Amino acid sequence: MNLSATLLLAFGMSMDAFAASIGKGATLHKPRFTEALRTGLIFGVIEAITPLVGWTLGQVATHFVMEWNHWVAFVLLVFLGARMIIEGVRGCGEDDMAPLRRHSFWLLVTTAFATSLDAMAVGVGLAFLQVNILYTALAIGCATLIMSTLGMMVGRFIGPLLGKRAEILGGLVLIGIGCQILWSHFAG
Known part of the structure; x- marks a missing residue:
């Protein structure tokens, strides 16, 4: 795989993380x-690790990973999205609460893992190609670091426009990503 194909793959893999980080x-x-x-680093490291895991699994158990990865991503993203929506609805009447300034480490890790399962599936596919998996995984991680950091900053400007509904919108984005992953699997 040449450099331009690797970069296209890397930025393509980072789009889910970009959308989630906007939310x-x-x-x-x-x-x-x-x-x-911080968010970009968490997303980028996990997005770099998952193709390595997928590549390793591709060497051993391709069928199982490809059969279930879309369901795992769907369930995780719908769960996280529903949680955000519930928190957003609960928070809509609470004007005296201190605004959230930071997401928990584990919430970011869970979200990053859920959005990076497609990179794991790509890693499975890369196991059958002549690619340097370390170089490819590093490119995917760096692209995700950049896109997630940009996504957070874009979200910074969108948040004040949406007010307390931003968390509800963020939850809907995560659910949408989960549905898109599931739809992509069944559509082709």
Whole structure:
């Protein structure tokens, strides 16, 4: 795989994380660049690890991974999205609450893992091609770091426009990503 194909793959794999990080940035109260970078790093590291895991699994058990990865991603994203929607609906009447300035580490890890399962599936496919998996995984991780950090900053500007509905919108985005992953699997 040449450099341009690797870069296209890397940025294609980062789009789910970009969309999720926009939602995450919108739910926070004026997230700083350091919080955006923290989110980008978490998403990027996990997105770099999952193709390596997929490549390893591709060497061993391709059929099982390809059969279930879309369901795992769907369930995780719908669960996280529903949780965000519930929190957004509960929070709509609470004007005296302190605004959220940071997402928990484990919430970001779970979201990053859910959005990176497609990269794991790609890693399974890469196991059958002549590619340097370390170089490819690093490219995917770096692209996701960049796109997730940008997504958080975009969310920073969208959040004030949406007010307390930003968390509901973020939850809907995660559910939409989960549905898109499931639809993509069944559509082709």
